[in-house]
Amino acid sequence: MSKTAATSTIALCSAMPLPAGDTVPEWIHLLPAGQMQTFDGRGPYRVADIAKLIEVSMQGDARLPIDENHATDLAAPKGEPSPARGWIVALEQRGDGVWGKVEWTGSGKALLADKAYRHISPVIVHDQNNVVGGVVRASLVNRPNLRGLTALHQEQTMDPTLVQIREALGLPATADAAAVAAGVNALKVSTSTTALQHVSQALTPIAKAVGLTEQATGDQILTAIQSLQAAGKSDVAAQITALQTELTNKGNALVALQQTISNDRAVAFVDGAIKAGKISVKPLRDHYIAEHVKDPARVEKEIGALPALQSSGTTAVPPSDARPGELTADEASVVAMMGIDPEAFKKTKAAQAAKQEAL
Incomplete structure (x- = not known):
């Protein structure tokens, strides 16, 4: 230069x-x-x-x-x-x-x-x-x-940071670290007093809101707020319990309705099969209804496979594959699928045939 x-x-x-x-x-x-x-x-x-x-x-x-x-x-x-x-x-x-x-x-x-x-x-x-x-x-x-x-x-x-603090506090250049510390402490006291004043002003409307006077202390205000919170929590808990009970009752009612619908469908199907003349359905009516409620598709398939008696008393499919008093191949298959005693089925079949003849 x-x-x-x-x-x-x-x-x-x-x-x-x-x-x-x-x-x-x-x-x-x-x-x-x-x-x-x-x-x-x-x-x-x-x-x-x-x-x-x-x-x-x-x-x-x-x-x-x-x-x-x-x-x-x-x-x-x-x-x-x-x-x-x-x-x-x-x-x-x-x-x-x-x-x-x-x-x-x-x-x-x-x-x-x-x-x-x-x-x-x-x-x-x-x-x-x-x-x-x-x-x-x-x-x-x-x-x-x-x-x-x-x-x-x-x-x-003196650390450069202390120099900056000294300048921010408005202290002279001759102020040492002790003087800087004293200035900071004085500022803290002043700030704390101001802060307390602001807090006091802020607490006044809160005290009024919880039903206390303006002179209420911070502890009194806190106690009042906690009491209100406890009361509010009790009300909420009661509301939750009532809601849970209502939901449970509605759930039970829905289950009962579903069971009623399933039972009505089973009764309608089984009674329809009896009316259609399906062999051996009527003696086992309650059994078929209960099974239909549990598994409609399976029962409807089983009953659908049974032969039906015509109005003349004869079956819709001639039992050409069975001797008198014996089961046809279809009947034997159905009896086996349902786990019914063949001899008991024969007796039921004979009794139903006798009743049809009496008519």
Whole structure:
């Protein structure tokens, strides 16, 4: 980033911390949030657009060098060494300003592990109005100039989240973690009081709805609601029991109706067969009716296979295959299918024939 008539490059000599111990920080604090003050009276400086500043500073494949004591600006012009101790490879906006991600060189890690330096000083570009337009590099230093940055080896570094909370609570930048915690607790108390007021206001119409006064406590309201629920559950249970009884009665009535219909059909068929002169049906009328109720198709097939007596008393099919007093082939087949004693059937057949002759 070259120096132009409208801009100036300045080393701010600021401060940014390492965590306690020998840990080397991956991120360093390069610019504080808001207006930037310096110890030597220059400025103040400000960043109008942090997103644009990051874009300008890291354009292309930029890797911003970190040297010692601004060697690039002070020693290099004299031909003296100004080696990089690290490279800033990314910039990020946080609640307390701009932070840079660093890839440290071996010598840089050794310097930080040895705690040889305590601060970071950014080199910035600004215009005549002291508006910062970009970061060009940074330097390890021990005498910071820019106020508001975190020291490299500060024993207690405030978490960026706490910084954001501090700002949200409206606390000053000097407020430490304890002050932030106190602010949060105060907010909780205030919020709790407000919440209780809202709850009390919401309970008033509920108390009236359950027949209590506006001064009823939450426990009293809860007890009243539970009582109403219990009563409601009892009514529902009684309604369910009545409904179940009604359904059972209707089911029983339907079964009885179906049985009546089946029995009527059986009686009509068997009596029709008797009227048609089907042999041996009348003596076994009740048996055929009961069997027809259970299996109409089977009984109708069996009775349909029986011979019928004509009005003259003779069978519709001449029993040419049977001797007098014996069963025809069809009769024997039917008797066998129905499990009837052949001799009993013969007696029934003879009695029926005698009755027909008497007529």
